[in-house]
Amino acid sequence: xxxxxxxxxxxxxxxxxxxxxxxxxxxxxxxxxxxxxxxxxxxxxxxxxxxxxxxxxxxxxxxxxxxxxxxxxxxxxxxxxxxxxxxxxxxxxxxxxxxxxxxxxxxxxxxxxx
Amino acid sequence: xxxxxxxxxxxxxxxxxxxxxxxxxxxxxxxxxxxxxxxxxxxxxxxxxxxxxxxxxxxxxxxxxxxxxxxxxxxxxxxxxxxxxxxxxxxxxxxxxxxxxxxxxxxxxxxxx
Numbered sequence: 001x002x003x004x005x006x007x008x009x010x011x012x013x014x015x016x017x018x019x020x021x022x023x024x025x026x027x028x029x030x031x032x033x034x035x036x037x038x039x040x041x042x043x044x045x046x047x048x049x050x051x052x053x054x055x056x057x058x059x060x061x062x063x064x065x066x067x068x069x070x071x072x073x074x075x076x077x078x079x080x081x082x083x084x085x086x087x088x089x090x091x092x093x094x095x096x097x098x099x100x101x102x103x104x105x106x107x108x109x110x111x112x113x114x
Numbered sequence: 115x116x117x118x119x120x121x122x123x124x125x126x127x128x129x130x131x132x133x134x135x136x137x138x139x140x141x142x143x144x145x146x147x148x149x150x151x152x153x154x155x156x157x158x159x160x161x162x163x164x165x166x167x168x169x170x171x172x173x174x175x176x177x178x179x180x181x182x183x184x185x186x187x188x189x190x191x192x193x194x195x196x197x198x199x200x201x202x203x204x205x206x207x208x209x210x211x212x213x214x215x216x217x218x219x220x221x222x223x224x225x226x227x
Binding site for chain 1: 148156157158159160163202204206214215217218219220
């Protein structure tokens with residue numbers, strides 16, 4: 001596609017429910033990143049994919065969070081048993097693995113846990 | 115491990131004044147360096163990047179940044195601030211071995227009329 005696409009753009013869920021957030025990166029981009037941005041805060045790194053593997057998942061805040069990437073393309077971030085503190089904007093970015101190339105960001109998914 | 119430090123979570127300048135946002139990185143090898151901007155309720159977009167060509171890099175909206183190896187810095191400047199520059203600015207570094215992006219905490223730029 002022309003840009004990084006994230007869906008849904010907004011998600012309201014009840015505490016305790018599971019949610020899935022989707023990221024469709026730019027075609028051909030091998031690197032994919034998930035970040036979380038709470039209100040007024042900076043970027044919190046969650047996980048980095050290189051192709052289908054995740055060499056760095058150190059940012060996942062708890063075992064309720066998981067992510068996968070299939071076919072070197074679409075990625076899904078899953079949050080199980082959501083808590084109110086999970087409310088944030090979840091951003092996805094992708095880039096090629098050529099040196100010096102920038103990451104392109106999606107518009108994010110705003111997750112609200114009520 | 116790489117790290118990025120942005121000095122000042124908030125910077126306030128008057129309209130028309132010089133903008134200076136600071137970014138320092140830690141790396142034994144000059145990395146790739148990036149500045150991104152996030153306007154309110156929008157995603158992040160690239161302002162400029164350094165990839166080992168010219169040390170003074172010009173970006174969009176009149177911003178520029180200078181790579182200084184001796185100071186391990188990549189500060190962002192703009193000669194004259196506009197109200198429309200009010201946003202959050204993020205510095206990022208990319209390791210030349212694995213290309214993973216490491217981000218600073220961000221600096222919120224406030225423009226006073």
